[in-house]
Amino acid sequence: MNPTLLTVGATLICCVLAVLGIRTYASGSAQRAALIARLSETGEGGEGGTGGRRRPFRGIDRRVRRTAFGRKLELRISATGLDITPGEFVVSMAATVAVLWITGQALLSPFFGPICGFLGLWVAMGFLNWQRQKRIEKFINQLPELSRILANATQAGLALRMALSLAADELEAPAGDELEKVAQQLAVGTSVDEALGELAERLPSRELVVLVTTLVLANRAGGTVVSSLRNLTETLEERKETRREVRTQLSQVSLTAYAVPVIGVGSLLLIDNMQPGALDRMTGSGMGQLAVVIAIALYGVGFVAIRRFSKIDV
Structure with a gap:
């Protein structure tokens, strides 16, 4: 057999197979995209969420889902059963942080703004854990x-x-x-x-x-x-x-864990109400800021310790 004809024939077969492969791959990709779009509209999965309604913040949701944090967040939200996407949760969490930051600066002092913002992050993630539990x-x-x-x-x-x-x-x-x-x-x-x-x-x-x-x-x-x-x-x-x-037996202990930090925050508000500007003067120096940070850390340690003591695995 002529080697030239054999080579040309093998090349044509390879080209035909390559075209068929590309066509099959393109068809599969189109079917996959159509399936994702249909699931997004009907609420079975994807970015559309549940309920068949058009979701807000779809662009943010796509960007969040591409990250490792977004994938973990999606799994955590799915375990809570909430009708919310990772993008919506991130936007809500950012809004909560901004509101608490501004509120802390307005009611207490500028030093408490970042602390209240961090508290917003903790509250948002704690809300997910609470819903999941x-x-x-x-x-x-x-x-x-x-x-x-x-x-x-x-x-x-x-x-x-x-x-x-x-x-x-x-x-x-x-x-x-x-x-x-x-x-x-x-x-x-x-x-x-x-x-x-x-x-x-x-x-x-x-x-x-x-x-x-x-x-x-x-x-x-x-x-x-x-x-x-x-x-x-x-x-x-x-x-x-x-x-x-x-x-039932541990309900009082659990309530104490939440009451202790609330009493601390209430004391700060009471002091600032009795002596306007006291918190600004206290946080205006390095020693005062250090004292506030240590106090918040001690309240956090107390909260965690009480929660640990009241947690009994049955």
Whole structure:
């Protein structure tokens, strides 16, 4: 065979394959972009958020999502169940910091402006943690009912995937919403281990880890999953009552942790009201500023220490 013809033929085949590859890649990219746009409009994901409404600050949201902080923030917001995007949260946090900064300068002294601004950052992130923890608590309270539904569905002969879908339809939020995400992941080919593992990462708790471990082991090795879920249901009910009793006993201690710094801030406002300009004179010198910083640090240490003492893992 003529080597020239062989070379020309191989070159033509390579060119045809290259054109087909580029066309396939372009088609896939277009389909992916269309899917993201559709999900953004319907609220299933992406930048559009939930509710099908047009989101404000979309440009800021895109820039925030590209950063490592934005990706972590998106995961934290998704665990809270709030109808807000990372861009909206960043804008709200910046507005809160600006308002507290200006308020601190106006009511106290210019020295307290940056301190109040930093307090705004702490309040914003603390709000997310509080919402996330509240959602976790609600989910934990629903775990006994979830375990009972899974046990009944499994005993009726349903597969674990169908049992999870049934539980998603039966339970209210947040358990219903979280299990709906798991069911959607299973529908697109995600394994049961991965889907349940992501659920445990979004809403970390000892009770959920035990339930996920039980379901994963039953899915891998089979066995008496019904009896295991029955026993787990009773255990979760007992832990639920124990957690409620412990939280009731420690409610006064938790309130003290928040009352102590509030008393300190109230004292500053009272001093400035009794002697106008006292805070300006106090923070006008280096020793006064150092004393304020040390006092704020001590209040922070006291708050953390009281919270640690009142935190009992059940």
